[in-house]
């Protein structure tokens with residue numbers, strides 16, 4: 502099966518050619534674990550999951566690496582702000598990340614390396630860059646010299662001046678060029694620090710991914726994926742480090758970038774404060790509905806997140822589950838060439854998930870008209886999107902004898918009672934929900950709930 506992917510590096514949709522047909526290697530940038538992930542962070546996890554499913558069905562072996570950045574200034578700042586240790590902040594955030602990704606039915610990557618466990622590889626790579634004349638030491642820092650790399654900037658296609666302006670690159674007296682970026686920096690007292698030939702310090706963010714990608718995928722690999730906002734400077738700098746350290750023409754052959762998640766047309770981001778954490782969204786919606794909603798736009802297009810959209814996704818899932826239940830075969834089909842051709846063609850065409858979802862709905866209609874084959878195809882194709890695998894889909898909303906919508910209505914009534922200082926009524930609602938196995942969690946973002 503031919504897979505076409507849009508490659509940011511060439512700005513073209515290309516037929517995917519594996520470097521080694523026996524083993525496809527994929528890297529995606531993972532979270533920096535200082536805070537809960539929001540829907541914008543969840544999008545690449547979900548869409549590149551689908552890519553990996555498709556590759557796994559097509560090639561005998563796929564290695565998918567998604568890292569965890571657990572050394573970063575944001576982590577240090579947040580731990581200090583909250584008065585907790587860096588270790589406990591990272592541990593807690595990683596646990597929450599795994600809960601969130603499980604709820605969104607994101608498959609685990611083959612490797613999930615943590616930056617702090619690969620410092621030796623980073624130090625070795627920085628050493629190679631210095632030896633080859635691409636990096637220099639200055640005042641306890643090691644910097645990559647962009648002037649020494651001929652085609653620096655090829656991924657983003659920007660001029661050096663634009664890049665400096667766009668990235669608000671720190672101007673520091675020890676830099677030879679304003680665009681030079683940090684590979685290693687000294688650590689202040691009390692912050693994470695490792696011994697290195699350049700003194701005690703810690704790595705810059707970009708070198709982490711270059712070192713971990715090389716460790717698990719080799720010097721050149723097939724696909725590197727991430728969000729659009731990572732193209733510059735992060736991916737540009739990963740390419741610079743990896744290619745210069747390894748003397749290769751590519752770090753990865755194909756660079757895939759997902760579009761932004763927006764809210765009312767504006768990019769969802771921590772800095773704008775317009776974000777919805779996955780944990781919060783899961784208190785109102787089911788993970789599978791959020792997942793389907795995320796796949797309802799093409800991954801390169803912007804995705805406008807709203808409760809209404811996820812509610813619509815839930816209704817679609819109800820229909821799909823009902824139709825899939827009409828399938829009588831015990832096992833879904835697994836070989837790609839036995840699967841519905843329209844669905845597979847959509848997915849293979851640069852992951853056209855909106856079209857693939859439309860096809861699933863058409864298959865559901867055919868199943869409802871009596872086609873057992875369509876029901877089987879529906880179930881089998883949905884596996885590529887990690888959908889329709891919940892055997893208790895229709896049970897789980899009713900398991901506690903209370904519907905999700907009723908829980909939401911009661912939370913609203915309780916909020917109203919609290920606002921009116923009617924605490925007896927507010928407590929009565931809390932107790933009523935507790936009796937049904939629903940525990941309320943009051944936090945700074947409002948009230949969420951979980952099954953107790």
Ligand SMILES: [Zn+2]
Pocket residue numbers: 529530531710735739
């Ligand atoms: Zn990265």
